[in-house]
Amino acid sequence: MPHTEVETMSQSTAVRPVRRRPALAAGRPARGRRNRMQATGWPWILPAVVLVVGLVYYGIGYTGYISTLDWDGVSPTPEHVGAANYAHLLKDPVFWLAVRHTVVFFVVTFAVQTVIGFVFAALMHSTVRLRALYKVVVFMPVVLAPATMAPVFRQFFGVDGQLNWMLRHVGLDSLAQPWLAQSSTALPVIMAITVWQWTGITFILYYAAMSQIEPEILEAARIDGAGNVRSLWSIVWPMCRGTTAAMAMLGVIGALKTFDVPYLVTIGGPNYATEFLGTLIYRVSIPQTHVGYGAALSVTLLVLALAGAIATALRSRKGGRSDV
């Protein structure tokens, strides 16, 4: 099919290639398969490079510069303070709280999502009825914007919300509580919402990974006397390691990027109980207009995100090698 297209178009541009080809052959004989296409790729990658460098790298540089200022964002004479913002950051208890929340958030959401996603994927590969419906139900939240669902969750977990209503109806009145208004339950609620939102991705990836496993392997294990749980744990789980590693990396970056849900559902509260780096940077930079300090927090966040990504990438590579 492509061949015919080439023929029709070569008629219209017959002149140019004819002129070029002998020169090419005489001047530089083709060295290897890769180098034969002589055109330089610079014009091709230019738009993407301009966009990414012009926005992302410029933005990082700008943020890095602002992070050395004491500035409110509008004053024409910002004061240079050197590393003072960073020194302040190290002593800021809210910053450390946000870091701790991010770590807890990552560990819990990653673990829960992995367990639910993995088990659910295995179930969807088993003889269960209405599978198509179940799959849609679990994946649906991925499509919905956290900002759209935030008011729903504020109501769902509210004092007079559906969760407490259900608890009271099954006789668990003692468990009914103001989930979002107390420090002890606010963070777990934020994590639950995140798990609700993203399990669909984990599930789909495990589901795809499991489709790659040949049934003969499982059959052989069955003949050797392995039960359901045993073959799932000893055969299927290790074969899905690549998926788990990818999800870990995504989870680390995702945890560091967390903003929408804690900002919209609990505004980082109560009493900083759901403060994350994203919500902290937003509050410091925009409503409080400590732009310089916000920038220092941003740079720190960026460093953490890069370090986290590299660490998970290295760990999964090492783990993969020692096992294979």
Place this chain on the structure above:
Amino acid sequence: MFEARRISGKVVLQLVATLIAIPYVLPLVAMVQGSLAGQGVGNYRAVFATGVVGTYFRNSALVAAGTILIVYVCTMLASFGFSKLRIAGKEVIFWMILAALTLPEVVLLTPVFATATTLGIYNQLIAVVLPLAALQVPFTVLLTRNFFDGIPNELMEAARVDGANVWRTFWHIMLPLTRPIAAAIVVLTLINAWNDYLLPLVLLQDPGKQVVTLLPQYFVSQFANDQTKVLASAVIVAIPEILAYLSLQRLFERGLSAGALK
């Protein structure tokens, strides 16, 4: 994966699957139920009566379309260049673009805000579109370059021998082959642009310029504490997304999960 020979085993599997799935529907049920509390359908009528719903949807559509266009063009050109053409220092540039993958958008807050104000594009959709596209491109380039790497170089050779220049090879041979990955990119970008909250929150102040993710907030201030109408607006925003997903289920699942596959 699970094998159940006896009826009891099958029942257990069905039960576990149901127990896992139920919490995923509950919030959606709560949303619809809450939106119909009090005045029932009247809540929806009140939301539409404000006359802003259409504007918000139009703006979201414009933002998504603009982002998709920029991302698609940049991604296809750059991935082809990275995969099939000669570039001095290619891998360094490629990794520079990849490093941007980890960037949380909140880091760009102040620079984008300040720059948009300076350039006079604050409060305009383009101020949201450009950073969204810049944050999306690193990932789509990674995906698409891998895809191009899977297309044999012999195809390029054949085209060249037949007299096609690089552009024609790209346009007539490569681009038609990239349809599967292009679909994934469009869906991924669509969801990310449509669902983004932080950039519009900071960059779009004028209600006539705002997007659907800001709609619930708008109604919180419009209807004071009338949650039912806020939830009605959430349902209105969610329905097109749910319909889009249901009608293009495969594409959405593939496109969004491509996010984690390398």
